[in-house]
Amino acid sequence: MDKGLYLYNTLTRKKEVFEPLSSPNVGMYVCGPTVYSDVHLGNCRTFISFDLIFRYLKYSGYKVRYVRNITDAGHLEGDRDEGDDKFAKRAKLEQLEPMEIVQKYTLGFHDVLRMFNTLPPSIEPTATGHITEQIEMIKVIMDNGYAYEVDGTIYFDVEKYSKNYNYTILTNRNLEDMLANTRELGGQDDKRGRLDFALWIKAKPETIMRWPSPWGVGFPGWHIECSAMSAKYLGDEFDIHGGGMDLAATHHTNEIAQSEACSRKQPAKYWMHTNMLTVNGTRMSKSAGNGFLPGELFTGDHPLLERGFSPMTVKFFMLQAHYRSTLDFSNEALDASEKGFRRLMNALSLLGKLSPSTESDFEIGPLVNNCSKAMNDDFNSPVVIAELFEAARIINIIYDGKGKISAIELDKLKKLMNDFVFEIFGLKDEETSNVELNSVLDLVIDIRKAAKENKDYATSDRIRLGLQSMGIQLKDSKDGTTWTKA
Known part of the structure; x- marks a missing residue:
């Protein structure tokens, strides 16, 4: 294991030496998809990024328990516990049972990640499979005085919690400003405080997905599921919690609050977030009409695409940007990534055909060290790719008979390419694998x-x-x- 691994911690807003709570064991929780529709490209970037982190931690000698949840209940249309349940709404639209919707889109999610050649998590729990754990956690939060009931719905008391803990520790926002920018509670709102959020929601007569609880029939709020499942599989304190940066302000902030209100412990030591996707400089979103589904990107069936691009080209494109950097999609950028990926794969196809010499014009050790140093610097994949292109250049020189390499250096070169291209990045040659x-x-x-x-x-x-x-x-x-x- 490499003790020189640094990662950026959103909680402290700086890079820190990675020191697991119980090395060599590492607990990592990543917020998975809400499976009421097709997985979007922003989700894919998050899961590809954490697949890279998962792979590198394992490569470095850590024993990683990677937990990635499936949200299949309790997610309303708004973060303020408003609107219809997304699963029930989709079920009515497609004239299916809610769990048919869950199964359909969960399988679709797995199919997409399989095309990107990501590793499955160690555990993939579902919200509906852990209703009991969520109810028990809500009970403890209530017993500790940080939640209250109003007519069968349980709300988390943010202002009371904030007297003892820092509610905005993850985002460093000003609580007074948040309160000032939140709308006044109307007569129809049962919450005591403007920032309070639901832990358990009373079911309406038409609600399809519902469960019994000490407070009546209802369903869990969105945030409580991750707190309950991370605690069950990783304990009250674990190493890494990750997700997209869009989750930090509300979902992850409320996760920390729930977990601390229950166990009185900060759940994760390191919080990591992937950045957003843009298209030609504009933020990617469904409402703007510039959002891509993975299938549209593969086939080119989208007004903004000139043609389709293979899954490995798209994955390589994503790895060429640091996970914390904004990633901008354009036809030109994807074209360039396709050429770069093919150049790398072509070099790999020649690598096995190289014959060693008694002398060597190249030392591979510095390339290996540079790649390891880059990965240890908060998983800096773009720098690694630059080094791999240098390795590809060396391969082509030797293959063309313009340079020599010894057996020892050739073995180092083969290990470098196999380790970083296949084992750590999870890339594969879509052409020569046919x-x-x-x-x-x-x-x-x-x-x-x-x-x-x-x-x-x-x-x-x-x-x-x-x-x-x-x-x-x-x-x-x-x-x-x-x-x-x-």
């Missing part, structure tokens, strides 16, 4: 080889030029013929 394509090209190359041996240069050139027109570049060397995607 067994059928490989088999066909091997056959075509054999036919061309026979034609050359028979001095049938017209056929040989016709094959080479024909493949070139289809984007396949042949390279002849003393060791034989190889192909790359042009």
Whole structure:
């Protein structure tokens, strides 16, 4: 394990040395999707980013319990406990049972992440599977004096909590300003305080998803599920809590409040947040009409896209920006990422064909150190990618016969590329992994080889030029013929 790992902690607003509570064990909780619709690209960036973190922690020798929840109940249309239940609304729209909606979109979520080649979490609990734990946590919060009941609905008392704890510790907002900017409570609002939020909501007669509780039939609020499930699987205190930056101001702020009101402990030591996506400089959102679903990005079926891009191209594009940086989508940027990704994959396809020499023109150790240093600096994937491009340049020089590499340095180069490209980044070559394509090209190359041996240069050139027109570049060397995607 590398003791020099630094990560940015939203809680303290600075980079800190990563020191797990019980090394080598690491507990990591990431807020998962609300499965009432297709997963959007912003979610994907978050899960790809934390997949990178999960992979690197494991690579560094830590034993990681990665918990990522599925929100399948208790999420209303507004963070202020207003509007219709999203699951019931979608169920009515599609004329399905709510749990059919949950199953449909959970499977879709898993399918998308599988296309991005992310690892599954250690545990993936659901809100509906942990109603008992949420009710028990609410009971303790009430017993500790930080919640109250109004006609079957339980509210968290933010102002009372704020007398003993810092409610805005995560965002550093001013509580008085928050109160001033929150609308006055009307006669129809049962909350005592403007910032109070629901832990348990009384079910209306038409509510479909409902459970019995000590306060009557109802359903849990959105925030309580994560506090209950993180405590069950990681304990009252654990190492990393993550999610998109849009969750910090409300959801994560309320999670901290609930957890402290229950256990009197700050739940996570490190809070990590991914930044937003933009499209041509404008924030990506469904309402602005510039939001992409992953499937639209893969097929190109969107007014803002000139064509589709493969899952690995999109993943590589995301990894080229630091997880805390804004990521701007454009056709030009995706085109550039596709070329860069193909360049990297082409170099990898040549790596296994390199022959060692007794001498070496290259030292791979500095590249390895630079990659490790970048990952230890808050998982700085863009810097790693720059180093991998340098490794690709070295591979091409050696393959073209313009440089030599010793067996020891070649082994280092192979380990570097395998570790960072495949194991840590989770990338894969979508072209050369196609067994059928490989088999066909091997056959075509054999036919061309026979034609050359028979001095049938017209056929040989016709094959080479024909493949070139289809984007396949042949390279002849003393060791034989190889192909790359042009």
